Amino acid sequence: MTSENPPPSDLAERALGGANLPLLRGHNAAVLLGLLRAAGEGGVSRLELAEGSGLTPQAVSKITARLREAGLATEAGRRASTGGKPRTVLRLVPGARYAIGLHLDRDESVAVLADLAGEPIAVRRAPLDLGADADEVLAAAAAQVAEVRAAAPGAQVIGAGVACPGPLDHRTGVLHRVTGLPQWDGYPLRAALAERLGLPVVLDKDTNAAAHGLAQQPDGAESFGYLHLGTGLGAGLVLGGAVHRGARTGAGEFGHQVVQLDGPRCGCGKRGCIEALCLAAVAAGEPAEAARVLGVGAANLVELLDVDRVLLGGRTVLADPQAYVRGVAASLDGQLRAHGSAGARTVPVALAPGGAHAVALGAAHLVLASLFASPRGALGSARA
Amino acid sequence: MTSENPPPSDLAERALGGANLPLLRGHNAAVLLGLLRAAGEGGVSRLELAEGSGLTPQAVSKITARLREAGLATEAGRRASTGGKPRTVLRLVPGARYAIGLHLDRDESVAVLADLAGEPIAVRRAPLDLGADADEVLAAAAAQVAEVRAAAPGAQVIGAGVACPGPLDHRTGVLHRVTGLPQWDGYPLRAALAERLGLPVVLDKDTNAAAHGLAQQPDGAESFGYLHLGTGLGAGLVLGGAVHRGARTGAGEFGHQVVQLDGPRCGCGKRGCIEALCLAAVAAGEPAEAARVLGVGAANLVELLDVDRVLLGGRTVLADPQAYVRGVAASLDGQLRAHGSAGARTVPVALAPGGAHAVALGAAHLVLASLFASPRGALGSARA
DNA sequence: TGCACTTTGGCAACAGCGTTGCTTAAGTGG
DNA sequence: CCACTTAAGCAACGCTGTTGCCAAAGTGCA
Numbered sequence A, B: 001m002t003s004e005n006p007p008p009s010d011l012a013e014r015a016l017g018g019a020n021l022p023l024l025r026g027h028n029a030a031v032l033l034g035l036l037r038a039a040g041e042g043g044v045s046r047l048e049l050a051e052g053s054g055l056t057p058q059a060v061s062k063i064t065a066r067l068r069e070a071g072l073a074t075e076a077g078r079r080a081s082t083g084g085k086p087r088t089v090l091r092l093v094p095g096a097r098y099a100i101g102l103h104l105d106r107d108e109s110v111a112v113l114a115d116l117a118g119e120p121i122a123v124r125r126a127p128l129d130l131g132a133d134a135d136e137v138l139a140a141a142a143a144q145v146a147e148v149r150a151a152a153p154g155a156q157v158i159g160a161g162v163a164c165p166g167p168l169d170h171r172t173g174v175l176h177r178v179t180g181l182p183q184w185d186g187y188p189l190r191a192a193l194a195e196r197l198g199l200p201v202v203l204d205k206d207t208n209a210a211a212h213g214l215a216q217q218p219d220g221a222e223s224f225g226y227l228h229l230g231t232g233l234g235a236g237l238v239l240g241g242a243v244h245r246g247a248r249t250g251a252g253e254f255g256h257q258v259v260q261l262d263g264p265r266c267g268c269g270k271r272g273c274i275e276a277l278c279l280a281a282v283a284a285g286e287p288a289e290a291a292r293v294l295g296v297g298a299a300n301l302v303e304l305l306d307v308d309r310v311l312l313g314g315r316t317v318l319a320d321p322q323a324y325v326r327g328v329a330a331s332l333d334g335q336l337r338a339h340g341s342a343g344a345r346t347v348p349v350a351l352a353p354g355g356a357h358a359v360a361l362g363a364a365h366l367v368l369a370s371l372f373a374s375p376r377g378a379l380g381s382a383r384a
Numbered sequence C: 001t002g003c004a005c006t007t008t009g010g011c012a013a014c015a016g017c018g019t020t021g022c023t024t025a026a027g028t029g030g
Numbered sequence D: 001c002c003a004c005t006t007a008a009g010c011a012a013c014g015c016t017g018t019t020g021c022c023a024a025a026g027t028g029c030a
Helices: A021-041 A046-053 A057-069 A133-151 A189-197 A206-215 A274-284 A287-305 A314-321 A321-338 A355-371 B021-042 B044-054 B057-068 B134-150 B190-198 B205-213 B274-283 B285-305 B315-319 B321-338 B355-371
Strands: A072-078 A090-093 A098-104 A108-115 A119-127 A157-164 A201-205 A224-229 A233-239 A309-313 A349-350 B071-078 B088-092 B098-104 B108-116 B120-127 B156-166 B203-207 B224-228 B233-239 B309-313 B349-351
Touching: A021 A046, A021 A057, A021 A090, A021 A287, A021 B021, A046 A090, A046 A201, A057 A072, A098 A133, A098 A206, A098 A355, A098 B057, A108 A133, A108 A355, A119 A133, A119 A355, A133 A189, A157 A189, A157 A206, A157 A355, A189 A201, A201 A206, A206 A224, A206 A233, A206 A355, A224 A287, A224 A314, A233 A287, A233 B134, A233 B285, A274 A287, A287 A309, A287 A321, A287 B285, A309 A314, A309 A321, A309 B120, A321 B120, A355 B057, B021 B044, B021 B057, B021 B088, B044 B057, B044 B088, B057 B071, B088 B274, B098 B134, B108 B134, B108 B355, B120 B134, B120 B355, B134 B190, B156 B190, B156 B205, B156 B355, B190 B203, B203 B205, B203 B355, B205 B224, B205 B233, B205 B274, B205 B355, B224 B285, B224 B315, B233 B274, B233 B285, B274 B285, B285 B309, B285 B321, B309 B315, B309 B321, B315 B321
Parallel strands: A098 A157, A157 A201, A224 A309, A309 A349, B098 B156, B156 B203, B224 B309, B309 B349
Antiparallel strands: A072 A090, A098 A108, A108 A119, A224 A233, B071 B088, B098 B108, B108 B120, B224 B233
């Protein structure tokens, strides 16, 4: 009946301020939506939602009634009885809302339309020259977005997430100097795209978008480092279930961690950067050495931040995934084992799932996230 | 009059779950207490609290009335009039509650009694042999705690924060293998101390306690790395206003970050650890080289996490503070400037204030934190 | 088939939260 | 002295999740 969306405001993200009843209402709705999404197609019963959220069953009934009325959730079958009335299963309605994900890379762009469950409904990949004129790039991107929107006519799209390489300001949506593409320096990409698309836009680094998407996976870890080895080397950090962007949203500069004092000079001007060492090894046809170096850097990251796991991605890794996963795991294990006082600590290394449109899908997840409260850990470092 | 404490539950810490009215009440009380604490002796008016929290003035009036009834806040003078009725200033009552801070170091222990404002009321320092029998150590610690409690008879003490070196589990309160002191491996220090003191106890690493205390400083940054160079090298990370402890509460292993691939072997078994390089330089009487290495590690940390600043502490640093601050700053600046694409980015390096009982005071702050919600960035308006 | 029992989930009444509308308190300035 | 401004409290209100109770919908045994 009421066509108002549930308030997107997440209490966890603004817990610094006071909270009133509308905020509380939106928070609890987001919590239940998060649990519903985590349950996937299997669904959850009201009592399980109550147990998972800490709310009383009656409160869950009321809130889910609102969600059903808004079309976001629906009843879907029943559980087997355990001696009494069987539990009714509730499920997210994936088609109730959609989000756009847009990945602008140096040489190609990927647009995706994702439903509420985070599943890609339509994907369009196209070549792109990020070095071209801004208007040209924006027009191409907008056309691509229109194409994926056309795949689901009438879909209620709540916004677009945009992922780009290079440093940028997530809060203001302004690009900094993308390496090699000075014309984008200071360009207000978020505002420009929001106007052109007529949608709310969230801008983030490609590595952050990918990491965010990985964090939403049903079996995702609560904290991990996503290492992306492509034409460069970057990282996305997920700490406590949320992407860590840092004070100026510049966190994740993993490639220019120095792991060899006074080592070979890197393109960035420093010496002994892990990116320079890794890429030199790759260029020399020694992926084993690249993996070893990457593993040492991963060990530094794991020890500093105590994350649950390490995920690998990027074109260079995808060229020979098993070699990199095994090589990094061996190097990482060796470092952690040597530093043996922590005992039998082992941090799994895995290939980041999702393939070629993982970044675009993660960007769509950035938008969807405003509807959900993460069922995992709490302290969001994001600040409005 | 009512002796009930305000609910210590912090919405931000359990935002994973649903929220109900008592939780909301406690949260808003904690938010206002946080603002009151941030205001210090100067105090805040009700309208300023409303602006800072996003609550309505009337809500602030009701909540502060409860805080005053509980004895936690009081009226303290008036502001100058701006044409109408002058604002009444509210102030925290520092003596309403107290917390114990206990720093157990290898060779000495420091106990402190801190009031609600975080000011030390009593401090006792005593030699300690952390290698002695557990019961002996606990008895000595308990006696020391009793001494500082005696300094404020009748004080309502809400708990004790305990800071120790070496790896430990913050959540369970169990020590892991403290380097060189294997007898503490697996010892449930929190439970043992809680029983002996008859108080709730929070256990944390010394570096985390120090970092937490630094984060509560009125002029403290929202995110920073605290590097502690003493007999070893460790770090405390404050991200988004809160100490980052990691998945297994083992974060902050800064000393064994590898910054020299295949470098000299470290005591931990790895090669090229920053701790080994630093301490070797110190032993060789070359603090400048130690500072340079430390600056490179600090640059790695700053780029990876995008923190606001770097703070230095620990005995070795305190032996020649200016040299280290200047040396690290120069090295850090050089690294960041070389990696120049980020532009005129400068991260200040400073000596961590607080002196010799900073860790113990930070430990006391760990307990006090349960009463407050961090006021930083409190621009959020709860108005819909 | 019938009945006792268990479990689910909605209805209605309720206490408690912050909000709104209005009133009172306490100043300034012409 | 009086109009005006600003601060803060009182009372009524809408809304939240909670509690007590009851209908619905199964199982299992006689």
